[in-house]
Each structure stands twice: as structure tokens, then as C-alpha cells.
Amino acid sequence: MMTQTTQQAVIYEVIGGAPTIARLVDRFYDLMDSLPEARELRAIHAPDLTETKRVLRLYLAQWMGGPGDYSAERGHPRLKSRHMGFPVGIAERDAWLHCMRLALEDTVPSAQARDAIMQALTPLADWMRNRPEG
Ligand code: HEM
Structure with missing residues (x-):
């Protein structure tokens, strides 16, 4: 779990807490909704993303x-097993991280904070893979 930056400040506070996370998650799913390269990733999500957004904000x-x-609300995250019902391959991982990178650029002004978040999310997204490739 990611709790600290190298300065020992909680990254949640550094980026501005709940309002920033709400903007980040909205932007993330708006990008997933609109980018052609994320079309297949979007298609395996629920048609209505209201609940999906709410849960990703909490997470x-x-x-x-x-x-x-x-x-x-949901107990231990168990993120890998929660994703087992969805095909997560290299393409899906990369599309997810692509949307997240762009969403961070649009909603988190600090490049240092963005880099710290992406560095921690990248292995997490890779660990979510459940297809026998790569
Ligand atoms: C670091 C990477 C990721 C994180 C942090 C993450 C996080 C989450 C969380 C917190 C949920 C809700 C789980 C719950 O119900 O408690 C979720 C759902 C979901 N995730 Fe991920 N996820 C990641 C990567 C991916 C990838 C690569 C895919 C590609 C297939 C994916 C597809 C989905 C889908 C389809 C759902 C269900 C959403 C819905 O029902 O609309 N996730 N994810």
C-alpha cells in the first residue's frame, strides 16, 4: 500500500485530498470513455460508471x-481476486495505466507527486494481469 512520499508526507494530503481524488477518478473514466485506444478496456466495465467511480475514489x-x-465498506482490497472475472492482459494493463497517466497530468499539478503515484501504480497494475502472456 502506498502511504508516503520520500518526504514522509502522506501523498493523499500532498495532492489535496478528497476533491483532487474525485477529479482524478472522473477524468480517468472520462478518458477511458473517450479514447479510442481504451475502447476495449471500457467495454469490460459496467455501462454506468457511477458505482465504479465511487469505489475507485474510496480505494x-x-x-x-x-x-x-x-x-x-468492502474489507481487505484483494484487488487481484476482484479482477479475476475480467480479462486483464498486457493491452488492458497498458490502457489502464495510459488513462491514469493522462488523468494525473490533468488533475495533479505536482510532477513529483504524479511520478510517485505512477511508480507505485505500475507494478500494481502489472500484478493484476491474469492472462498467460509476457
Ligand atoms: C493499479 C491498477 C488498478 C487498480 C488500482 C484498480 C482498482 C480497482 C478497484 C478498486 C475496483 C473496484 C473493486 C471493488 O469492487 O472493490 C476495480 C474494478 C474493476 N477494474 Fe480495476 N484496477 C486496476 C487495474 C485494472 C485493469 C488493468 C483492468 C483491466 C481489465 C481493470 C478492470 C476493472 C474492472 C472491469 C472493474 C469492475 C468495474 C465495474 O464493475 O464497472 N482494472 N478496479
Whole structure:
């Protein structure tokens, strides 16, 4: 779990807490909705993303060292097993990270914070893969 930057500050606070995460998650799914390179990734998500957005907001807040509402509501994240029902291959991983990188650029002004977040999310997204490739 990601809780700290190298300066020992909680990244959740560094980027501005809940309002920033709400903007980030909205932008992330808007990009997934509109980018041609994310079309297949979008297609395996629910048609209505309202609940998906709500849960990703809770998860990211907790993962970044903010309030633990995600686990209070859903228990241990068990993210890999929660993704087992969806095909996560190299293409899906890369499309997910691509949308996240662009969403961070649009909503988190600090390049240092963006880099720290992407560095921690990249192995997490890779670990989610459940197809026998690469
Ligand atoms: C670091 C990478 C990722 C993180 C942090 C993440 C996080 C999450 C979270 C928190 C949920 C909700 C789980 C719950 O119900 O408690 C979720 C759902 C989901 N994720 Fe991911 N995920 C990642 C990568 C991916 C990738 C690469 C795919 C590609 C297939 C993917 C596809 C999905 C789908 C289809 C759902 C269900 C959403 C819905 O029902 O609309 N995720 N993810």
C-alpha cells in the first residue's frame, strides 16, 4: 500500500485530498470513455460508471494514505481476486495505466507527486494481469 512520499508526507494530503481524488477518478473514466485506444478496456466495465467511480475514489484515497473507508465498506482490497472475472492482459494493463497517466497530468499539478503515484501504480497494475502472456 502506498502511504508516503520520500518526504514522509502522506501523498493523499500532498495532492489535496478528497476533491483532487474525485477529479482524478472522473477524468480517468472520462478518458477511458473517450479514447479510442481504451475502447476495449471500457467495454469490460459496467455501462454506468457511477458505482465504479465511487469505489475507485474510496480505494485510491485509502491507498494514498487517506481515510480507510474502502476497507470499512468492502474489507481487505484483494484487488487481484476482484479482477479475476475480467480479462486483464498486457493491452488492458497498458490502457489502464495510459488513462491514469493522462488523468494525473490533468488533475495533479505536482510532477513529483504524479511520478510517485505512477511508480507505485505500475507494478500494481502489472500484478493484476491474469492472462498467460509476457
Ligand atoms: C493499479 C491498477 C488498478 C487498480 C488500482 C484498480 C482498482 C480497482 C478497484 C478498486 C475496483 C473496484 C473493486 C471493488 O469492487 O472493490 C476495480 C474494478 C474493476 N477494474 Fe480495476 N484496477 C486496476 C487495474 C485494472 C485493469 C488493468 C483492468 C483491466 C481489465 C481493470 C478492470 C476493472 C474492472 C472491469 C472493474 C469492475 C468495474 C465495474 O464493475 O464497472 N482494472 N478496479
